[in-house]
Amino acid sequence: MTYDAIIVGAGHNGLTAACFMARAGLKTLIVEKENHVGGAAVSLSLTPGWTYSNCSYVCSLLRPEIIRALELPRYGLQVIPYEGGAVFDSKGDYFAYMSDHDALRRELVRHSPRDADGYERYSRAVMRQCKFIKPLLLRTAPDPASLKPRDISELLYILKRFHGLGAREMAETVRFWTMSIAEYLDQYFETPMIKAYIAGSGIIGTGLGPYSPGTAYVLLHHYMGEVDGAIGAWGFARGGMGSITQAMARSFEASGGEIRMGSGLDRFIIRDGKVRGVALDNGDELHAETVVSGMDVRRTFVDHTDEKDLPQDFVKGVKRYRFRGSSGKLNIALDGMPTFTGAPKDASFLRGDLHFLDDMEEIERAYDDWKDGRWSASPYVDFLIPTQIDPTMAPPGKHYATIFVQYAPYELANGQWDDANREAFAETVISKIARHSPDFRKLIVHKEIRTPKDIEDQVGLTEGNIFQGELTFDQLLFNRPVPGYAQYRSPIKGLYMCGSSTHPGGGVMGAPGANAAREVLSDLGHKIDMGFSA
Amino acid sequence: MSPRYDAIIIGAGHNGLVAAATLARKGRKVLVLEARDHLGGMLGDAEFRVAPLPYALRPEIIKALQLDQKLLHGTRPLETLTFGADGQPLRITGGHVTGTDAITEHDYGALYARLGRQAKVLGAMILETPPGLGKASLGEATALARMALKLRLLGKTEMRDLLRIVLSNVWDLLNDEIGDGPLAGALAMDATLGGAMGPRSPGTVLTLLYRMASQSSHGHGLRVMPEGGPDALVKALADCVTAAGGGIRTGAPVEKILVDGDRAAGVRLASGEEIAAPLVLSNASPKVTLLTLLGVAHLDGEFVRRCRTSASKGMVARLDFDIVEPPKLRGGGALTSGQRLVVAPTMQAIETAFNAAKYGNLPNRPVLEATYDGAARRLSVSAQFAPHDLTGGWTDDAKARLSTSVLTVLDDALPGIAPTVHGTRVMSPVDIEVGYGAYGGHWHHGELRVDQLLMLRPFDGAAQYRMPVAGLYLCGAGAHPGGDISGAAGFNAARAALRDGGH
């Protein structure tokens, strides 16, 4: 079979790229090793009656431009913002985040009037940074070493925007992109719990602790999303994260695209430095002059490409590219709504993200465990019960809990990720939650444990890194994934990358997919109208 | 009031002396006021040195001040000695290493050379006033453009490489290039010593490059001992000041910077004596200069906030051990005056030591840099990480604990050292803070981090040496380009003052 373009992997970025290419009139095929689409944005039923968002679990970053251009709401996507969140400390108190500004202010004042003022300054500073970074997401990063007019003009665009910030904001931007989240928050807040609550966004998915320089940027990466223009807001995709990729798949098929599931990639077919198609693990060969890989950069070029087809410095760069999985996940079916000793009944903030922490030091110590090859003895957990809002994911009266766990190493210093260790890991998390929610344990009907190793094996994310590679500066912008190859093109003509290993990186954002599609289409000489201007 | 001066320099550290000499040689009547009874600040005197192992004074400054060329050419680079896990000594001088396999030797040499080339690009800014944010003057913009050009001249590969690693950590870089071990430990020691970062902290490549950018006639990135030791360097600078007609007073602590009509007007000493001058350059740390000597009443609230919150937590303790004989090295021989012993067998060991300090505790096994002064029969050790804000405070007991753990760690390299020690002095970051006007006891008067470099050094709004009160300048390590013994901050500050009119 011959196609205009083949996309490898039906994750959200592969689907996004495929949608845009199909809409441009290309005969487009997606090949997917699983029997379902979605990659890390899936909703699966592992126990009757319940649906889990098995990997990614909340939505904010998915660019509204993409949602609109691909008509995702028409194909079933609904994103509902959630109401707040809370961190519970070990002394029986909590800090609750609330989207109602006045209530949030009262809660901040309850802990510290200073922090209430600090929060105003802090949220404006973050908002300014989000405003600065947002237009960069749907643009291809310039290559600073290139003298091509396009790279130079793009570099100038960024410099001009940077310069346009004014002196104070320029300084603030440099600080934001390089500081540790701990020091950044110390400028605004004094209450340990408040800092710990916010600092979580600076370390989710990353192999850095809150005291590490560079984590303020990670926070920004989690804040630059929006729900209906509410910048930084997070929401649930109704029906779980799979509904995003389901909608994309429907949109793709409506544009004439084809999806082949159940066989994965064996290798790219490369002749004379050009890609000719793909060979699947069932022996099928499919032909196309354009192949786009949604897999991460190591899978694409180390596992499925012959090294001799690639330049040496590129191979070195790919091998050096850092994944360092640091996150685990539990998905739990609950027989009822758990109660929390620290929270009043019917507290609105329970319908948000819950954490159990005293201070940032606790997160940093959790990181120290990970550095030494252990899962955190007292992990950072991001715990949500979406079924309080989403009626589709569990039977009435029953609930589903998604528990994201930071930190868990890909390789254990002592032992393997065998069943005993997986259970022990889950037990560490569950017992931490049970200290704050005594009835939690007995409500558990079913649980799914996902260590970084599981995430790699089952989802195909190398080392279980949820962003397809660390979000540190050496792997951002023109450095992502490999300097000189940050514009979605690979050294092999016709072979492109569209996964989160490329700019602007991970999160269910769709931007890498959309950017890659733009580059592909431009190389094919198509007049590009993606329905939005970048 | 005493006789009128054109400029007063607070503090006779090497930067203060360089600034004074630069002004004096341009015909300004200068007076250097030093609180202690010796010159040289952290370079110290025969009694005690905070920084016993200087990097080289910038050659451009030696030339501009017409200092004795011996300081430039008579220096000798120190050999660094470190031990691998197998107990074999490695001897490192710049890019050359002996005691390891040929491949490692080669990889290390190549990495050292590459870092040197990349450091040189960043080094282009060392002797420039950092450009103003959003309002760079033509000269400042030219300096930036020159750096951009140098970046391009590295060639595509190395330019891309530099842009990739510049904000990264030495942990990743060295693991990629030479693997963890004693060589990586020694380089990571260079990258972290004096700061509050472990090898895994992003930003440590930049501090390594900062050190790699130091220049001497023997090459880049070397610790060099002037002929005659640190005292010779201090004396040469002091002589340069006095030869140009400048005055130096020791035992004259400044209590207040005087301000008249929003202009610096001179200083008041602790003795009450007031000395007038339209130009005041302070070699004290920015926080001490602004918050204590000048006083916040002359400054805007936001400026004060940025000053207060700038990072300057000292993490190095200095220990002096009196010993009778040169300490015996593991595997034979003795530590000599021309050597620098590094006890940091791996980057992991440094990171582990840093872990404890993050939470305000002393590490069980600190990592060390040690030298032996044969004349004074003294082993001088810089131990990290020893947090300024030690939980429980820097009590005698805490110092005793530190000294015990330092001797235990030293025993790996210098077996049997502990029983030979007959006198111990421990200088905590708090002692360094009190003694040397360095807030937080920080070697560089402020953390060398991207958010505190160039136009953000020491903090936004206070870069470019000029302070909001006209006529007041920062000339110490807190200002661009930062610490170590390069003299650049003092030199740049003096030139900025001269450009502004110089009075």
Next chain:
Amino acid sequence: MAATANPVAQVHLGLEPGPFHERLVAHNRQQSWVNWMGYASPSVLDTVEFEYFAIRNQSTLFDISPMCKYAITGPDAERVVNRLVTRDIRKLGLGRVAYCIWCDEDGQVVDDGTVFRYSETEFRLCCQEPQLSWLEDIAWGFDVQIRDVTREVAGLALQGPTSCALLKDLGLTGIETLKPFGIAEFIIAGATVSISRTGFTGDLGYELWIKPADALTVWDALMAAGKLRGLRIIGYEALEMARIEAGFLLPKVDFLSAQTVLRTDRASTPYELGLDWLVALDKPHFNGRRALLDLSKKTPRRKLVAIEIERDKPAHNALVYHKKTRQVGMVTSALWSPTCKRNIAYAWLDAPYGQSVTGDLWVEIYLQKEIRWQRRMARCQLVDKPFFVHPRRTATPPGDY
């Protein structure tokens, strides 16, 4: 983990009741509230016109408790307040109040408010936006205590021509000698009340500062005495009309605090706001002084001006044009003034308009007539503030009216 039997209650969601809420609820026939710093503040109680005319004709009560209030006390209090605001506070006498603004390091206005001086070492700052961390930054290094007393002090604005007479009826002897911007203590219904002759209406009037425990007692006493003096409770909308007539600026409406802007060029300088008279560049260093010194020598890039517009349709949200074509500014507050019978507004005009160019300015007004919108260009001209002035505002003793 110490499991607590009684978890900390969740904070109040929605609007919070203030110290006079019980009484306000009883009188708020419109059941219409606005959010003032999270408090339920009445918007209109029954009819906005009558509430407005009560300000200019009788007397009125308005709850100002949600104002942010800070106590600044200690040996360095005067130095700190003087470091904060642009006016020379050393000249402020004991028992006196001053309207002030304060600026950031770039000379952009952070907020405006009133400074009350109770003694050599005791001040209070009243303002619209929370300022605690700003004040603490300014006060860092000084021997002074800053305390947020917002919830410790209830406030009532008693404004209107009969307000002095009303207070005299309550036995407040000596109130008639209280000069504008003066403070004095009195007893009302057994409660100690601090009264300042200040207000936001440009009319004769007072502000009463009360312990929250005494709030309702004092309210009831005022309402009882007010029966003979035409006292009326008013809401935010009536006050807004009086405030525009009186020439006062409202943060978040007429200008944005430098602390709250997202786009840094949206802040304003005192010179742009026409508040030059509040800036004492000759006093010792205060926040933003160096930047203000520079700004004082430059032409403001835009200016907030008072304009009068032909015909009678208020110019809400209107754009301002030069020669009907070039857009040169926008209106922030607009009102058909029932007392002055003038169509008035404040507008931002970009330089040079409103400064060297003042003629041929037009306001674009959109009128809805029975669900059809019409566009009208109305000529406007620059005028002086305030629009409404009456000698009774400053007369001491005030007349009995």
